[in-house]
Amino acid sequence: MAASSHPVWRTRREPAGTHLPRRGARATVWKSWSVSQQRTVGTAILEMLAEQGVDTVFGLPGVHNLAFWNAGSAAAPGQPDSGGSAAAPGQPDSGGSAAAPGQVRIIGVRHEQACVYAADGYARATGRLGVALTTTGPGAINALAAFGEAAVSGVPVLLISSDVSTALRSPDGPRGILHEMADQAAPFAALGRPAVTAASAEEALTAVAAAMALALSAPRGPAYVGIPSDILNAPWDGALPAVPIPLAPLPGAADISALADLIAASARVIIWSGGGVAQSGATAETAVRALAERLGAPVVSTYAGRGVMAGHPLAIETSTHEPEVDVLIGSGDLLLVIGSGFDAMHTKNWKMSLPARRAAVSLGEEIGRTVDWDVLVRADLVAAIDALLRQLPADARQTWAPADLRDRVQARLRADERTLPAIDFVSAIDSWPAQGAIVTDMCIPGYWTSSHGRQPRMRRLLNPVGWGTLGYALPAAIGPAAAGLPTLAVCGDGGPMFALGELASLVQEHLPVTLLVVDDGGYGMLRFDQQVFGHPERGVDLVTPDWDLL
Known part of the structure; x- marks a missing residue:
């Protein structure tokens, strides 16, 4: 009989090893x-x-x-x-x-x-x-x-x-x-x-x-x-093209002078550090630290910027959404944004309390469409900070922000029986190895982890709040795990269902991922929104698998 030109499936009745993937299959x-x-x-x-x-x-x-x-x-x-x-x-x-x-x-x-x-x-x-x-x-x-x-x-x-x-x-x-x-x-x-x-x-x-x-x-x-x-599939015997990485533009002297003048006229500067600082690495973190110490300025971070200046007395290691942080930012007289798009998610749709003076060092186009800026420096952030430091007085200012602000936030949340379990949950996650990675989903436990967890270094916390794609955590955890980092994926019970097949990928590739699922029987964040707005709870309850068995 001639061989068929069409592929056919094979059944598990065939002799072992003829078609099934080996347990030790490699990439x-x-x-x-x-x-x-x-x-x-x-x-x-x-x-x-x-x-x-x-x-x-x-x-x-x-x-x-x-x-x-x-x-x-x-x-x-x-x-x-x-x-x-x-x-x-x-x-x-x-x-x-x-x-x-x-x-x-x-x-x-x-x-x-x-x-x-x-x-x-x-x-x-x-x-x-x-x-x-x-x-x-x-x-x-x-x-x-x-x-x-x-x-x-x-x-x-x-x-x-x-x-x-x-x-x-x-x-x-x-x-x-x-x-x-x-x-x-x-x-x-x-x-x-x-x-x-x-x-x-x-x-x-x-x-x-x-x-x-x-x-x-x-x-x-x-x-x-x-x-x-x-x-x-075409043959290629030629040379490979070069991959020159363009350098970010250097800051203009007029922009740096204008920023230095703005700082000189401000007694209470607060620095807003974003993901651009973390992406730029240790050199950028060192530059931000030097500027913060020179100005005595507290540093708040976006989710993507968490871990910058970890453990430093000037680092406000908690969410910008907390009322204590809102008061702190509003009581400053200059907000200096560095390496951030200053997006709606972190600013309550730009309704949070903001100082009258605002400046930013950022290359993203979107930042120009957020709020009015007194000075906007579109340049390499390390070069801009270095140039700024050369124009500022060498003597460091005294800090004006309370050193225990994060402790105050934690104490308030622990005193409330409604939020105490969430803070205990975050405290447990804080024990994850410092050199590992934590990947959160768009879910209630993900928000709490991102907002209140301590991040001992940059790039340890990954989350999808940029565009807000539910189902991110499980497949995104494959990335840091493939780089050899023990990785914790923090999910609700809805997000993992978007990519449940990737559990097989983790097994086949032997990747060090722990999946932590908080099962509240549905889309808990949407259920909360329906309750807040007085809407009936519809479409938010889910039948979920037996996670232990799975």
Whole structure:
């Protein structure tokens, strides 16, 4: 009988080991191409990523993007596709470890949205580029919400998706090709980020190089590159394009002088530190600390900026939503925002108490559309602070803010029987290893953890309050775990259902993730909103699985 041209499923009645994945299955690892393997555009892209220090990407294979997996190291039947030895029965293998230098490891997930969330979590936790690989049409669009979260939160993510073959396309529009879209890049461009579709092999590599540079340039954010499948599989024997990262603009002398004059006229400066400080790393944190100490200025942080100046007497390590913090900010005479978009989420839709004088050092376009600024410096924040410090008096001011403000907030919340359990919950989470990561969802326990948890370092706390995408925590936790960080995902009972299949990804890749689920039988935040507005509780109750059994 001739072999069928159509694939068929196999049943579990077949002999063990003929089709079921091994318990110790590893991720695909690209090492290097050899004369026995044709070097394709897909291979060249992995080479380029490796040259830029990328050793981990996240992806889901499809019929059009298999070039990336085909570029992985070959193995004999029954051997691990990473080229190593299989784990002993019941023992984990090294699947949770990073690839060796010069290699790129592809972490497999179960849904394309999880690809980008995982890349987002990886980028936030490490400060490095996160990379996601998806397939054409529905595969790419499945990743759109996660791409939007990275866009609004300013996370450097590169999404590379296949597209339909140029040889099959009609210049007049879609003609019914599998997964075809009229313009697959357009939905990503609509989120305000770079999005291109390559028309040749050379253009594909150039586009990837440019996207990497744009994603890592301040203000950071995601970039999308679509590559038709015939181009992705085309041979490539040329050189790889360079990836020059543009430097952020230096501050203008007039802007720094104006800011120095504003500070000189203000006795009570308060600093608002955002995610841009954390993304810029230790040098930025040192600069903010030096400025705060020179001015005696208390420092409040957004969720993305938590951990900046951890444990410092001037750090107000609690939420900007608390009334004590609102009073503190309102009693200042100058608010200096650094590395933040000053968004609606953190400012109660800009209705919180604000000083009469306001200044900001930020590259994000959106900050100019928030409130009126006396001085707005659009420049590299470290360069701007360094220039400002040179113009300020060398003598440090005395601090004007109470040193025990966080303790006051904690005492008030502990004295209220309604909020005491939440504070106890947060205190328990504070015991998570300092070098680990905590990823929260858009849920009540996530808000409490983000608002009141102590963060001993920057980039330890990850949450999706930029765009507010429920279902973030579980797939995003894959990212820091793939970087070797013990990771805690804090969820309600609604969010994990968006990505429950990623539990299988965690097992298959042997990733160190603990999933903490607070089950209140539904969408607790929405239930609370219905109660506040006097609406009937409808649509918020959920039937959830037996989590222990799961």
